[in-house]
Amino acid sequence: MIHTIRFRLTVLYSGLLFVLAALVLGGIYFAVSKTTEQRPITTEYAKTYSGDQYLGKREVVFVEEVENAVNVRTMATLRDFSLLTLACLYVASLGIGWVLAGRVLRPVRSITRTTEEIQATDLKRRIRLRGPRDELKDLADTIDTMLDRLEEAFSAQRQLIDDASHELRSPLTIIRANVDAVLAAPDASEEERARAVAIVDRATTRMTRLVEDLLASARRQGTAFADADLDLARVVGEACDEYATPAAARDLTIERTLGAGLAMTGDADALRRAVSNLLSNAVRLSPPGGRIEVGAGRSDGMLWVSVRDDGPGLREADQSRVFDRFWRGEASRRDRHTGLGLAIVRQIVESHGGRVEVSSRLGQGATFTLWLPPSASGRSPA
Template sequence: MQTIRFRLAVTYSAVLFGVAALVVTAVYLVLSATLHAEPLNPVEVSHVWRNSEGLWEIKEDSTFRAADFEGVENAVNHKTLGMLRTLSLQAIAVLFVAGLVTGWWLSGRALRPVRRITETAREISATDLSRRIALAGPQDELRMLADTLDSMLDRLDEAFSTQRRIVGDASHELLNPLAVIRANVEAVLALDHVDPRERARASTVVVRATGRMTRLIEDLLASARRASPAFVDQDVDLASVAEEVCDEYAQAAKDRGLRLERRLAPGPVVAGDPRALARAVDNLLSNAVRLAPAGSAVTVACGTRRGWCWAAVRDQGPGIAREDHERIFTRFFSGSGGTTAGHSGLGLAIVRQIAEAHDGTVAVHSRPGTGSTFVLWFPDRAAPADRAPRPPAGAPLPPGPAFRPAFGAGA
């Protein structure tokens, strides 16, 4: 099998062989032209002989022709060029073999990171994306390739984890409303003569269960979208967003006998996605309208403080125990007060995801029996660079008065 390593080694050796052959040929041609210079003039010179010590001496009064010297010179030149050809061919052959071995070794070292990337890719399966290449060494092209693949694996792992979590959450949470729908439909179908009131009751239960399923699916989709970096980055007027959400819930609050108070100071500008920010305020206000007792007040406010924009929703509902302040932001958290009926349990988890995606946070200030205040904090777009690194710890909206329901209220 002709691997890249083999082809690189042959290429290295062939290039080295070609360069060496060109150099040797050029040297041979130049030397050959130099040795075959202009011939000697045919003049008479003193004759020479070899003495007893093996040295050449000129015999006095003796002469011979220059042509004799030319014959000797030509023989020596021919022999020298022949030896040069032989040695050159031997050197080129040795150089070719050495280049092949050296090229094989160098290509092996150069392709070692590629082999590591290939081995890691083979070990990765669709159900296990935890392996990473983690290539060390200089910051060259192969290191950049490995880092890019690691980043891609991180995104794939996160996407698959989100997919598995959504499928698991959906299959778990949809079982209850589906069971309710099936039980009521089977109960109605089992009767020969269905009482209209029973049919109306079953229809109401089915509609309520399907509404719960719809809200659950919407929350799951919102949670999946928030888990992916697909936000639109633009200047958002937080007061306008809160005002629009309040308009949507004005009728629902009125139907439940609630007073919806607005304290929306103009000016807070946040960099982010207006739909996501509206979703966060919507989830908070939805919980407040759902949990607040009839006759109480729900307050929505926003403003700026120490370089941070904030939006708060305050209710006079049952409140939240201190040990649950952190757990309420986990997915499908069910409190001990029996207040989870009718919602998916994803709302506050989505609120936290949205806040953190906008470099902000969400805080809760609540005690049992005193209502709750949820505060969204975001960096102020217009604030200077030296703003406080963290939002203020206290609630910007003071707690409201304790709610004492009138006799018969909330029935």
């Protein structure tokens, strides 16, 4: 108990009150002693006679000596009562200080009790401290805000694990079924084995894509990237260069319209991946001989990047869900796509303080637009 804050506050309060009272009473005593005449009491005697007869000596009392005796007794009484008052005041201040310290620290006990009851599996508890808007109220509100962020992060993490487990379970089941039924069977024909190998290869490719997308999502949520000044047009151009060969293999044309002076602050690798994910979907979904339009510019004080394809497009009801994690359209379900690419795009753009938009009509392709804030200086890096 000696090391508790309540005990230390009690001792501090009592000590300060005791010192203050001692100074006040000492000052009063000193002032009174200086203004009161005091000297040792003396006794004088006088000879008394009755006529010519000597009667002896009698004690003589003078008015000055009476006053002096009264002063000495008064100062002694004042000293004794001052010491007794200080002792009583110190004992009383200990009790009062203990009670007051307990009342002051009551919110701290509430904060401690609530935080002890909070577990990683249940972050719904909140302190919600009532009372005046003081430092302890601000502390409790700050902890509640932190718990809100932690609950949101843990919920997103659990949802990601659940979704990833569900997505990985299907290809693993396919691989296990084909290994047990065909590849491990001694009487399986070569045609059956070849078909099983193709199925296992597609399932493995799907798992590889899923793991890569999960790693990219986890890296962006962490602190692995360092932002720097960059030219958005250069980043978009590099992403287009990476997909020039896959687009040519499907007889697709990538048309670029990139503006100048698109300076911003961000992570070039992450932004390049966001544009690459859009180009990957465009190359995968556009019909052979189609055209992919890529643009970048500035509008209304914001930088923008757009990727338009000639793919199957999106229904209006699906446009609000296209950026959700693990959501897949009909075309993506047919080719076993992971459904994480556009979710990662939104995550990267929002982490840069921007937003994503999609405009599409069923059967008429889709246009994805990334809006990003420019750098404060507005100058492109050298």
